[in-house]
Amino acid sequence: MEFNPYVIHIHSERHLREEFLRIGSTEAGNRIMGKKGLMITLRIDNIGLKAANILKQEMLAVGGDAAVHRDVAALAIDHSSMVLTATAKQYEILLPKLKLQPFGLKRLASELEEVLGRHAQKWQPRALQCGSHQLPLGQRTLIMGIVNVTPDSFSDGGRYYDVEAAVRHAHQLVEEGADLLDVGGESTRPGHTAVEAEEELRRVIPVIERLVKELHVPISIDTYKARVAKAAVEAGAHIVNDVWGFKRDRDMAQTCADLGVPVILMHNRREPLESDVMNGIIREIRESIDLALEAGVKDENIILDPGIGFGKSYEDNLLVLRHLADFCGLGYPVLLGTSRKSVIGNTLNLPVNERVEGTAATVALGIAQGVDIVRVHDVLQMKRVALMADALVR
Incomplete structure (x- = not known):
């Protein structure tokens, strides 16, 4: 009779306990061994x-x-x-x-x-309260659909620039499976042209007002300006998504604390780190967390984003994607935004409109490492990827 020895690649305490159960170990023993075997x-x-x-x-x-x-x-x-x-x-x-x-x-x-x-x-299920909406965290991966109300976004700039087009697009994203929508009025692609708060408000407020009336999903405002965040939440938005992690507009942390809404803090910097990239990113995202907590943002309202494509070289982006589990290990919900980005285009040598499969690979890898939300353009396809990855991981 063969002994059949082989290495088990344990990825969590839950996985370890499952292996104990398969061989008939007692539950009391499992609780003790669970802390010893990983x-x-x-x-x-x-x-x-x-x-x-x-x-x-x-x-x-x-x-x-x-x-x-x-x-x-x-x-x-x-x-x-x-x-x-x-x-x-x-x-x-x-x-x-x-x-x-x-x-x-x-x-x-x-x-x-x-x-x-x-x-x-990290993997314990809980709910994120977004106004009257609750988003389940830890049970399945949430899909954030992108609504760019801009003329110059890298992927779909100009396609949904007017209110009616943006609202129609938002309806389509929800029909395809989006759990929440991210509305932005200023492109943040490399080399983008900054817009004044007044123009940003002109673009996004009419769209948000329509969406909160017509759709039953949380709405996120993608902005780094405190004035825009405040007006958007007053218009009905439920979440503030700051691509500068409260470091661009020093009023943003206090504004969001006063508004009492969930916030997404993204890692960003003007130039790539010269060395020890993951350590630097984690150190700098902790600075954003500290800004939030010191202003009075509730700990349970903080979501983190590693900022793929922002202040990072091509090699840095690949490194971060390989080590997303380290970022998720900080214990906060994590949003991953890789949809159609240049790291995919540079790897596959493909234009923006042919990066669906590359996006799918990053989404699946992110889910396997613990991300909770994926921000995507192609909701229908990424919803399917997430359902399959969740079946394997969760």
């Missing part, structure tokens, strides 16, 4: 030399491990980044010990506790 790898930065050496020893003591800069052992540097690897159970043992240590380790322990808690809750 390694969690964390990166931390700016650890002082003394703290780094203590943390390294404490990690080894609980059965985990830690990588530090080569010069830490020689006491040749003041600070180091570290990569920690341990099971959930080992972190549970570690954190109380760190809280008794000096050199900033008590504060670090609290931060690690929050990160691990968010990581554990």
Whole structure:
């Protein structure tokens, strides 16, 4: 009789428990083993030399491990980044010990506790309240349809520029399966021409007023201007989608906090990072989160977007798409916007109107890594992709 050994590629604690159940393990045993059988790898930065050496020893003591800069052992540097690897159970043992240590380790322990808690809750279903609408998060992937009321958007600029055309298009997107709609009055493509708030309002407000009367889905306003966000929400919009993550208009965070609506904070920057791209993106999106929370935006109203195509090179975009799970691991709902973008065109050498299959690949990969919402032009096709990916992942 063959033993049939093979490696199981465990991707979550739930998956691990399913494997235990298949062999007939008890539920009580599964709960205990679930925290022991899955390694969690964390990166931390700016650890002082003394703290780094203590943390390294404490990690080894609980059965985990830690990588530090080569010069830490020689006491040749003041600070180091570290990569920690341990099971959930080992972190549970570690954190109380760190809280008794000096050199900033008590504060670090609290931060690690929050990160691990968010990581554990990532796949838990909940509802996002958008006015009178509720969007289910964690149960299935939500489809955000794009309504560009602009003459110069990279994909469909000018096609839905007048109110009637935009409203007809929005109706079609909902019929095809859109769960929510994102209305924008200023193109944010590379090299776009900025528009004044007055012109942006002229474009989007009549469309929003019609859509909230005629359609029963949440409406998002795609803007980085506080004045436009306020007027759009007063006209009936339910969500504010800021492509600058509250960093372009300093009034935006307080405005959204006062409005009490969900916000989408996208990572963006004027020039690509020179190195250590994922670390930099996560550090900078945390700045946006801090701006939101400090202004009074509720934690449960924050959605994140890694900003594919914004302030990133072609290689950076591919890197981020490969590591979306790291971004999702921050514990907030994540929106992914790759639809027809240049990273797809550059990879496949195809024009904008022939990027559906490339978009589908990024959508499926994103769902597999934990994204909650996909922002797309081709709703019918991406709805089907999402249903199939959800059947496999969720």
